[in-house]
Amino acid sequence: MxxxxxxxxxxxxxxxxxxxxxxxxxxxxxxxxxxxxxxxxxxxxxxxxxxxxxxxxxxxxxxxxxxxxxxxxxxxxxxxxxxxxxxxxxxxxxxxxxxxxxxxxxxxxxxxDYKQLPFIVSCDVNKCVFCLECVSVCPEKAIPDDDPADVDLDLCSRCTSCINICPENARAFTGEAFKAKKPAFESANAERKEPEFYF
Ligand SMILES: Cc1cc2nc3c(=O)[nH]c(=O)nc-3n(C[C@H](O)[C@H](O)[C@H](O)COP(=O)(O)O)c2cc1C
Ligand code: SF4
Ligand code: SF4
Structure with missing residues (x-):
């Protein structure tokens, strides 16, 4: 999980x-x-x-x-x-x-409390070939099949599945909140953590 x-x-x-x-x-x-x-x-x-x-x-x-x-x-x-x-x-x-x-x-x-990430999942319409793989993979049904760029951000869990599956690399996190958070998040979590096991 x-x-x-x-x-x-x-x-x-x-x-x-x-x-x-x-x-x-x-x-x-x-x-x-x-x-x-x-x-x-x-x-x-x-x-x-x-x-x-x-x-x-x-x-x-x-x-x-x-x-x-x-x-x-x-x-x-x-x-x-x-x-x-x-x-x-x-x-x-x-x-x-x-x-x-x-x-x-x-x-x-x-x-x-679960806090939804404020990031935007965007779609570059110049790259999109309308294959609809993103629509099929979305677990939240947040991508309409008549317009893959129009993500319903209230439904979207920011799971990244559509970004990973897109064969044209048309999908990505964008927006100021993402750009602003990235460097600080990456330096705060740079130190290696180890897996933990429980019996
Ligand atoms: C919406 C979202 C929230 C996440 N929250 C956390 C988190 O709280 N802590 C963490 O260490 N990783 C977090 N991650 C990272 C994922 O847990 C981790 O990268 C994921 O398990 C990798 O598996 P995947 O390649 O199948 O997505 C988050 C990822 C997503 C998409
Ligand atoms: S990030 Fe996940 S939930 Fe959001 S639109 Fe893409 S596949 Fe759907
Ligand atoms: S997977 Fe990529 S190319 Fe296919 S419809 Fe979605 S955004 Fe467009």
Missing amino acids: PVFAGRIPETARERLSKLKGNNTKAIAVVNYGNAQVADALVELVDILQENNFDVIAAASTISHHSIFDGVAIGRPDDEDIAKINEFAQNAIEKIENGGSLESSIPGNRPYI
Whole structure:
């Protein structure tokens, strides 16, 4: 589960809440961009447990920051992958031997308020070829199929999916708020953080 503003994404939370665990074993993993996990992992564990999953282990892992491309460049790297492989091996052993999650997970309840990012997702109409891949991938149905440039920013979660999928590189974060935030955010989160594992 990606971390969005220290929480798990609202759409993902809604979908996950519909699953019935029936005591199925689960491993809760949140992935973040070297800034903050905040309450995302505790929230994910809570949702799984509330839906009757048997959470046996949990982790927070790090990959490149999907919005600020100067943060966590090259992550996950070999060191991360080795740690994740070891975690997976230990989780397999725990599945075989039995037992639920015992560690307490860092985070607060109530969770921090979700704050929508003020950035604008724009579309360069001179590059757009109207393939509508962005429309298909958008989890919030925020892009109209008759005008991919007209993003509904009230619906948009700034998830970056449309930016990543666009074959013409027509989509990007733009606007003064994004430009102003980028350098300070990247220098504040330059120091390497490490994945954490819980059993
Ligand atoms: C809307 C949004 C909010 C984010 N909030 C955080 C955050 O609070 N802390 C953090 O470290 N990374 C944050 N990130 C970065 C992502 O968690 C991270 O880059 C992502 O898990 C990478 O996976 P992806 O390539 O599948 O998007 C955010 C990314 C997006 C799109
Ligand atoms: S960033 Fe793009 S894909 Fe994601 S919610 Fe916004 S418009 Fe949809
Ligand atoms: S994915 Fe890119 S090229 Fe295709 S419709 Fe969307 S903005 Fe236009």
